[in-house]
Amino acid sequence: MLATLGTPPQGTGRAVEVKADGQRGTIVVADGAVTVFSRNGTDVTRTFPELAGITAAIGDRRVVLDGEIVALDAQGRPSFTRLQRRWPQQRRPGADLVRSVPVRFWAFDILHADGNDVTEQPYTRRRDLLDDLTVVDKSRVLTVPRPMLGVTPSDALDAVAAHGMEGVVVKELDSPYRPGERSPYWIKVPIRASIELTIVGYWNAGGPGGRTRVGSLLVAGHDQTGDLMAIGQVGTGFSDLTRRTLHAQLQPLRCSTAPVANHVDVPGVRFVQPQLVAEVAYREYVAGRWLRHTSFKGLRPSNPSQTLLPTPA
CATH class of the missing domain: 2.40.50.140 (Nucleic acid-binding proteins)
Structure with missing residues (x-):
């Protein structure tokens, strides 16, 4: 599901997530194997071999995750400029490049959980499933960023701007997931x-x-x-x-x-x-x-x- 560009909605009855400066991706984990797809459906598993480590983070699970492939800068912020060093796509990087520019997956939604399609479940239920997914305290390749609740999108935007981030995505709490659609349920508000x-x-x-x-x-x-x-x-x-x-x-x-x-x-x-x-x-x-x-x-x-x-x- 794609977000619609807009202005920060009023009120506090929504979830606000940090907009990461990365590459949108879908992760499919099944039978101990990890497959990575770009936003347009291209298999880019070879480009990001370290994401195979997601299986160690979630255990014996079968899931489909939506999120961003990110490379962090020295301050721990996603940097698209840094991520581009891992391109072109479809190329398996050398060990030196993987060590110098490691990537991780910031998961912000879950589409399938252990064989069950959960796209019709509300955002809050999908977030519960996502938050309960990891079986290790900290993974080098999988992060599930916490949404901001009980804050206004405008205040959240000011906070992420102060930390040099891209912007925010505001999500309706009862919204389903519509694969491939640009939905008004998600509003992206970039700093620029x-x-x-x-x-x-x-x-x-x-x-x-x-x-x-x-x-x-x-x-x-x-x-x-x-x-x-x-x-x-x-x-x-x-x-x-x-x-x-x-x-x-x-x-x-x-x-x-x-x-x-x-x-x-x-x-x-x-x-x-x-x-x-x-x-x-x-x-x-x-x-x-x-x-x-x-x-x-x-x-x-x-x-x-x-x-x-x-x-x-």
């Missing part, structure tokens, strides 16, 4: 708005070595008629490694003409085929103008044909 957009061009970085590093990206989304429209330039949020990695990924996609329907008259842009999707944080979007105060959050394993323009302010 973010959106998945297609990369359609880039500019080289300046200075020495700039020809092998991305300086900024040109991003686009589809309008209501299906046309791909360029709507912004993203030049912050990159590590030096990310700038080099993106440059290498974009070279085979170079094309001579703009892959967007609107006119882009910006010197120095190098157009690319619309095959990669980036998550972009931004402050404001006004129809007919470019995104303001953008920041690169990372590549996402999403379908470029399904990226949409943000809702205008």
Whole structure:
């Protein structure tokens, strides 16, 4: 089930969970084996072999879990930039990479428990099942974060902002789980708005070595008629490694003409085929103008044909 972007609801009669800066995933545990799926259903078990340790955390159970695959920074916060070091998907990482960038699974929901489909059970019942799942006090690969109860979403948002987290997800206590749906039962409230957009061009970085590093990206989304429209330039949020990695990924996609329907008259842009999707944080979007105060959050394993323009302010 996917959350709907919105503003913090009023009142305290809901659960509030921290929005993790990771990769959405589904974990299937059956007969002592762990299978890991991405949000779009791709089997990425090879990419995250340490998650096989979830069986030690839950014992002899058969479950399907929903949550986020996260890599923690030095402060113990999920870091998507750090997680990207474990990509590309479908690749089994070497032992050194697993040791230097370990991942864990933050489980926030349970869909099946010991052969029983529990998606029609209310959120509170599913949380009870999830909280009772672990048989060890602390696991290196499985975390079940506690929801915040009895607090207003606005207060919770202030608290997570003070700790440098992504935002919150507000969930109705009696809500069922609707697989694959974007549901109003879950409201995501990020500290900054973010959106998945297609990369359609880039500019080289300046200075020495700039020809092998991305300086900024040109991003686009589809309008209501299906046309791909360029709507912004993203030049912050990159590590030096990310700038080099993106440059290498974009070279085979170079094309001579703009892959967007609107006119882009910006010197120095190098157009690319619309095959990669980036998550972009931004402050404001006004129809007919470019995104303001953008920041690169990372590549996402999403379908470029399904990226949409943000809702205008």
